[in-house]
Amino acid sequence: xxxxxxxxxxxxxxxxxKEILRGxxxxxxxxxxxxxxxxxxxxxxxxxxxxxxxxxxEVTAGRVTYAGQDLLEMAPEDRASAGVFLAFQYxxxxxxxxxxxxxRAALNAQRRQRxxxxxxxxxxxQLAKKRMKLLEMDDTLTRxxxxxxxxxxxxxxNEIFQxxxxxxxxxxxxxxxxxxxxxxxxxxxxxxxxxxxxxxxMLVITHYQRLLNYIVPDYVHVLSAGRIVKSGGKELALELxxxxxxxxxxxxxxxx
Amino acid sequence: MSAATLTAPPxxxxxxxxxxxxxxxxxxxxxxSGEPAxxxxxxxSAFAQLQQRGFPTSKHEEYRQTNxxxxxxxxxxxxPERPGAATLxxxxxxxxPGAAFGGPQLxxxxxxxxxxxxxxxxxxxxxxxxxxxxxxxAGDDRLAPLGELADIGGENTMxxxxxxxxxxxxxxxxxxxxxxxxxxxxxxxxxxxxxxxTMAHPRHLILAGRGSRAKVVETYLSLNGAAxxxxxxxxxxVAENAELEHARLQQENTAAYHxxxxxxxxxxxxxxxxxxxxxxxALTRNDVVTVLHGPGAEALLNGLYVAEGRQHVDNHTVLxxxxxxxxxxxxxxxxxxxxxxxxxxxxxxxxxxxxxTDAVQSDKNLLLSSDCTANxxxxxxxxxxxxxxxxxxxxxxxxxxxxxxxxxxxxxxEMARHLLIxxxxxxxxxxxxPSPLRTRLETELFSRWTGLTPPEGAEASGG
Ligand SMILES: Nc1ncnc2c1ncn2[C@@H]1O[C@H](COP(=O)(O)OP(=O)(O)O)[C@@H](O)[C@H]1O
Ligand SMILES: [Mg+2]
Numbered sequence: 001x002x003x004x005x006x007x008x009x010x011x012x013x014x015x016x017x018k019e020i021l022r023g024x025x026x027x028x029x030x031x032x033x034x035x036x037x038x039x040x041x042x043x044x045x046x047x048x049x050x051x052x053x054x055x056x057x058e059v060t061a062g063r064v065t066y067a068g069q070d071l072l073e074m075a076p077e078d079r080a081s082a083g084v085f086l087a088f089q090y091x092x093x094x095x096x097x098x099x100x101x102x103x104r105a106a107l108n109a110q111r112r113q114r115x116x117x118x119x120x121x122x123x124x125x126q127l128a129k130k131r132m133k134l135l136e137m138d139d140t141l142t143r144x145x146x147x148x149x150x151x152x153x154x155x156x157x158n159e160i161f162q163x164x165x166x167x168x169x170x171x172x173x174x175x176x177x178x179x180x181x182x183x184x185x186x187x188x189x190x191x192x193x194x195x196x197x198x199x200x201x202m203l204v205i206t207h208y209q210r211l212l213n214y215i216v217p218d219y220v221h222v223l224s225a226g227r228i229v230k231s232g233g234k235e236l237a238l239e240l241x242x243x244x245x246x247x248x249x250x251x252x253x254x255x256x
Numbered sequence: 257m258s259a260a261t262l263t264a265p266p267x268x269x270x271x272x273x274x275x276x277x278x279x280x281x282x283x284x285x286x287x288x289s290g291e292p293a294x295x296x297x298x299x300x301s302a303f304a305q306l307q308q309r310g311f312p313t314s315k316h317e318e319y320r321q322t323n324x325x326x327x328x329x330x331x332x333x334x335x336p337e338r339p340g341a342a343t344l345x346x347x348x349x350x351x352x353p354g355a356a357f358g359g360p361q362l363x364x365x366x367x368x369x370x371x372x373x374x375x376x377x378x379x380x381x382x383x384x385x386x387x388x389x390x391x392x393x394a395g396d397d398r399l400a401p402l403g404e405l406a407d408i409g410g411e412n413t414m415x416x417x418x419x420x421x422x423x424x425x426x427x428x429x430x431x432x433x434x435x436x437x438x439x440x441x442x443x444x445x446x447x448x449x450x451x452x453x454t455m456a457h458p459r460h461l462i463l464a465g466r467g468s469r470a471k472v473v474e475t476y477l478s479l480n481g482a483a484x485x486x487x488x489x490x491x492x493x494v495a496e497n498a499e500l501e502h503a504r505l506q507q508e509n510t511a512a513y514h515x516x517x518x519x520x521x522x523x524x525x526x527x528x529x530x531x532x533x534x535x536x537x538a539l540t541r542n543d544v545v546t547v548l549h550g551p552g553a554e555a556l557l558n559g560l561y562v563a564e565g566r567q568h569v570d571n572h573t574v575l576x577x578x579x580x581x582x583x584x585x586x587x588x589x590x591x592x593x594x595x596x597x598x599x600x601x602x603x604x605x606x607x608x609x610x611x612x613t614d615a616v617q618s619d620k621n622l623l624l625s626s627d628c629t630a631n632x633x634x635x636x637x638x639x640x641x642x643x644x645x646x647x648x649x650x651x652x653x654x655x656x657x658x659x660x661x662x663x664x665x666x667x668x669x670e671m672a673r674h675l676l677i678x679x680x681x682x683x684x685x686x687x688x689x690p691s692p693l694r695t696r697l698e699t700e701l702f703s704r705w706t707g708l709t710p711p712e713g714a715e716a717s718g719g
Contacts, residue, residue: 052664056656080666092661096679096686101710105675106665113666145679162665 003068004029005201006051006170011062013050019060020046022226028170031198035212035237036205038223039245044205045089047223048174051203052086053079066170080106081113083169087159087176089205094146099158100128102146103165110166131164135191152179160191171195172203177211189214209241222248271310271413272325277332279307282420284335291389295399302408302419309413318411321599321631322541322570327513333455333485335421336366339447343479347445348373350477359438360385365445367423367456373443382434382468388425388461398427401461405491405519405545412543414515418457418489425459428472432465432495439691442474446508448482455485462490464498464526471501473693478509478536485513492520494528496550501529501689505697508536510567517543524550524579531688532588533697534561534569545574548582548610559588560684562701563596563628570599575617577610577643586617589684591677592628602647603635610640617647622654622680674705 004027013021020043028034038044050057051064053076064071071079094102108118119127132142135157147155156176163171173192177185192215196202204215212220212234220236221228222245229248230236240248282303286296311325312318339347347365351373362385363373369387379385388398408416426442444458462472476486486508494500506514514537522528534540546555561569575584590598600619621630632649654676662672681701688694702710 054660054664075669076660076663077666077668077672080664086664088661088664092655092658094658094661094676094679096682097675102662102665102667102675105671106662106667109668109671110666166665 005067006071006203007063007065009063009065011047011050011064012060013046013057014060015046015057020057020226021050024062024223024226024228026221026228028201028203030169030201032219033196033202033204033215033217035215035217035220035234036203036223037207037209037220037237037240040207042223043226044207044223045174046226048086048089048172048203048205051079051172052076052084077109078113080166080168081110085163085166085168085171087156087163087171087173089174089178091147091150091155091159093148093150095148097146099142099144099146100125103128103162106162107166128165131161134164134194135161136187137161153181153184156180157184157188157191160188164191164195167195169199170201170203172205174205175207176204177206177208185211186214209237212237224248269313270316271312272329273310274306274417275329275332277334281332281335285421292399295402298403298408299420302416305408305416306413306420309416311417312411312413316411318572318601321597322539322568324414324515324541327539328485331453334449334452335423336447336449336454336456338368339365343447344370344373346479347447350445350479351443359440361441361443362387362426363443363445364424364426364456364458366447366449366454367444367458369424380434380436380438382431382465383436383440383470384427384429384431385440386427388427388459390424398461401463401491401493402459403491405493405521405547406489406517412517414487414541414543415489415517418459418487418517421455421487422457422459422489425461427461429463430465430468430470430498430500432467434465434468434470436468436470439471439473439693442472444474444476444486444488446476446478446482446484446486446512448478448480448484453483453485455487458486458488460488460490462492462500462502464492464494464500466495466523467497468495469499471503471689471691473503473505475505476508476514476536478512481509481511483511483513483538484508485515487515489516490518492518492528494520494522494526494553496523497525498523499527499529501531503531503533503688503693504542505693506534506536506540506542510536510538510565512537514540514542516541517545520544520546520555521549522547522553522555525552526550527554529556529687529689530558532557532559532561532571533684534559534563534571537569538567540567540569541572542570543572543574545576546584547576547578548584549578551579552581553579554582555584556687557584557586557588558684558687559586559600560681561588561590561598562681563590563598564593566595568597572601572603574603574605575615577604577606577613577615577640580610581612582610583614584616586615587620587684587687588618589620589622589680590630591622591624591680592630593624595625595627597629597631599631599633600649601633601635603637604645604647606636606638606640606643606645608639611642613640613643613645615643615645619649620680621649621651622677623651624654624677671706674707678702678705
């Protein structure tokens with residue numbers, strides 16, 4: 001890959017002095033879907049947070065290049081305008097801010113930043129209706145405050161709805177499958193798949209292989225103790241499903 | 257007499273007597289002819305109470321955070337004359353927010369009822385309204401319930417102060433069964449006297465008949481930046497199964513002193529929604545005393561205070577559950593910035609007869625600077641055994657996770673912060689029933705923090 005959309009090189013990151021990411025290398029090209037799997041606590045959300053600009057992490061070494069820019073230098077809102085989107089593992093409830101108002105403010109802030117014209121109320125609502133249909137979201141959800149009183153599944157669906165509205169170039173989905181029943185999982189996957197195209201890259205983080213039956217990745221990487229310990233094609237996910245993560249733990253690997 | 261008594265230090269001054277200027281001002285009122293004898297007698301008793309006790313100092317347990325004596329004695333406030341035509345024209349513009357709603361309106365300028373700025377023609381069916389004092393000329397004894405709830409002999413001597421000095425007020429009676437959709441407005445404008453700080457003592461009486469439903473809004477405004485004092489008292493009687501929503505909106509200038517007392521009594525199965533919305537004032541002290549006086553009564557006390565610079569806001573509430581199966585919801589919240597100071601004291605009294613009371617109280621504070629101070633002091637006094645009563649107070653900064661969430665979607669850091677401040681206030685506004693007032697406040701607060709007008713078609717606050 002000559003010029004990948006996202007290039008992570010030797011990335012190290014720490015939280016409160018504790019090193020969580022211990023040297024990540026990863027290249028993601030436009031149009032590709034990469035799955036990142038790994039046991040709980042391996043650093044998946046930390047990686048997602050560092051990419052989106054969460055400031056509770058300290059990057060101690062390495063580089064991240066996104067569309068030719070130094071991603072780590074950019075403010076979270078500038079990353080968003082440049083096309084980076086994170087679907088949160090734990091979406092935040094924001095009572096007092098309307099869902100649709102928030103989305104329109106976000107979309108128009110991004111458009112302004114990119115020098116594009118803002119969407120007026122009518123065009124925005126039309127787009128929102130289309131996307132709501134795609135995710136089988138009803139009016140009562142989108143008219144409420146952001147995620148307020150939503151069930152776990154509704155929150156995840158709302159994340160993908162936001163993604164569908166904002167049309168990012170790099171979508172990072174952090175355990176979007178957790179807390180979803182099979183029907184909701186199918187709807188969410190269908191929403192994600194509808195957004196797959198040659199321009200868009202996705203980083204699909206999951207603990208379980210199940211999601212990857214519906215969102216079929218091009219590559220699978222296994223994260224363990226802050227490092228990518230194995231990469232492969234979609235078959236790797238099935239192998240993990242069968243054998244678990246134990247055989248890939250660094251200690252186990254070293255012992256072989 | 258024991259030695260101990262002889263050597264005991266003098267009790268700290270809990271009250272200080274009003275100075276001579278207030279005596280002279282009262283003498284002028286007492287000499288005034290034309291008021292009914294009963295009212296003149298009530299005023300005299302009230303002033304005697306005030307003289308006997310005086311203004312509360314910070315040595316008084318209920319005024320620890322707010323030394324009213326210091327404010328009231330620094331220099332005496334004067335009772336202003338009825339303003340002239342030019343001032344009234346200016347006041348008319350200030351009173352516009354109310355006018356825009358188009359419903360009935362009673363306007364008071366410097367405490368004087370001002371019919372030319374009021375709208376009392378073609379009142380909605382079931383509504384009678386007018387000036388408390390003017391009404392008496394009609395031979396209708398509207399003053400009879402005055403002071404029944406707001407006792408001139410009580411610890412809160414501001415009630416006696418008001419009773420002695422009040423210029424006028426609104427009298428609103430909702431007929432039994434009347435369903436009134438229009439919002440009834442009481443608008444106060446202080447015009448700021450030349451050279452001398454003025455005072456006004458509005459006195460309102462609201463009677464909601466059995467099974468009626470209505471909305472009343474009191475708004476307090478200043479015409480300019482001059483210091484002035486407002487000391488308002490409102491008495492509210494809610495009959496059986498009536499529903500009344502009452503909002504007090506304080507938007508006076510930041511040099512003003514604003515003192516208020518709202519006393520209400522609810523009969524069986526009535527529903528009262530009281531909103532205390534404080535934005536203005538150098539110093540504000542609001543007292544709310546509501547008695548759930550019949551079984552199954554429900555009360556909502558919804559407070560929002562926004563204070564910055566050196567503003568001080570003190571809210572004291574008493575929820576008196578006197579009868580069984582009462583439910584009260586008390587939600588106060590404040591946004592503090594600069595060196596603002598606020599206090600909240602919420603007393604919940606559950607009397608022995610008030611079994612199956614369900615009371616919830618919370619006070620939440622959003623602290624935007626490191627120099628502001630918020631105090632919360634819940635006081636539960638529960639004398640019945642089968643009750644549910646919870647309370648809590650929080651003091652926090654902007655939620656970092658919410659901030660990151662908004663920014664990760666492309667909203668700039670400043671805007672994200674402002675949206676979250678607005679959101680905190682919007683939750684309180686969300687407890688007002690949908691009304692022109694609520695819409696107006698949402699718009700005003702949204703602009704206050706974001707500098708933008710909220711977009712049409714997408715409700716900024718959701719819901
Ligand atoms: N804010 C934090 N403070 C302290 N430790 C943290 C914080 N966030 C994550 N960690 C720790 O970092 C490690 C990786 O966490 P995370 O990235 O959430 O893992 P995953 O998403 O793979 O489950 C865990 O050991 C977790 O306890
Ligand atoms: Mg995680």
